[in-house]
Amino acid sequence: MYILCQGWVASYIRLGDGRRQILSIRIGGDLFSSKLVFQGKLDSTILAITNIRFSRLHRSDLKKIVMDNEKVLDALAKVCVEEGMAADQLIVDLGRRSAEVRIARFILFLTRKLGQRYVVRDHRYPFPMRQQDIADLLGLTPVHVNRVLGGLRKAHIIETSRGMLAINRMSDLERIAQTYEHV
Amino acid sequence: MYILCQGWVASYIRLGDGRRQILSIRIGGDLFSSKLVFQGKLDSTILAITNIRFSRLHRSDLKKIVMDNEKVLDALAKVCVEEGMAADQLIVDLGRRSAEVRIARFILFLTRKLGQRYVVRDHRYPFPMRQQDIADLLGLTPVHVNRVLGGLRKAHIIETSRGMLAINRMSDLERIAQTYEHV
């Protein structure tokens, strides 16, 4: 079992024609996949988006810890549930939301996720994903991602430059993201 | 925590404008959601597709059983992992596969799932979902689902009548489903 200490990774599934679907983005502090807690092999592949550091933990050792310590079991359960809820949200995005809403929601999702672990100043943070990666996560083509990001940039809602992303008008971004919010 | 004894249910998330995204279909023998093992509330709603029977189990009781019995923990872990893998497959379908492929794969998925629990004779089984339900699961509109199903019917690949579905040409259906299979 692997814990990501530093950097960003994506877990993805590759299709026969070379296209990919990214299942989730992980940052420092996440597990590679909570599935690895219970079984050795993964149905998905891990892709490093940045340089990464990670540490390994043997499943048999982990199992002992979990069986002995109720709090660890609870914490692990929480991680699994959160992973499942993130997957559910991605399903809703892919099934029912427009490209613009998907992208707005993804940016906000990242903001929250990074904010939980790191200090994010002025809604500005490192953003190492390529547009191809965003497309593969959100079920779009890179050129469409480019156009939507371009639109957000032209509306002065976000700015991007050299691997950084800044949110200038958080309220506008939230308004877009909440179009058809689930109730 | 609930175990579905008989019938079909869907867990879904409702959007602000009334549309739905179904997250998964459950049949007799499934849990309503493995998330309920770890936490009391669900982010999704359960919809009964047929009449159902189910039984309830208190989480505190379950926890005792799990902590005492390693085999139960393993079985539970397996259910959670399978639930996660089904969600991953749905993400790939919604993100990267055409309507026809999604529908073909869904029919085959059901065939396998039902076959694990019940006797399915001649690739023919009860199919209580409305086209609206299929649309809400696969991220389509009901009229498009209708057209795709109509196409499969015209090609004599499947037949539908009064809540039953029969697969006439399994190999053709598999060929469609395996377009862009993941490698």
Added chain:
DNA sequence: CGATCGGTTGATATGAATCAACGTGCGTGG
């Protein structure tokens, strides 16, 4: 027997994909 619900079908609209060209920064080898 009328109303409602699910399914079917046709015409049209549209969001996103595709195809194609070009720009730009960066790393590398000559």
Added chain:
DNA sequence: CCACGCACGTTGATTCATATCAACCGATCG
């Protein structure tokens, strides 16, 4: 140190899969 090549981003023109709108049908039920 320069120039070439490559990876990534940008932009325009066009196409296509699926959505939308609308009408109708047949079965079931109260």
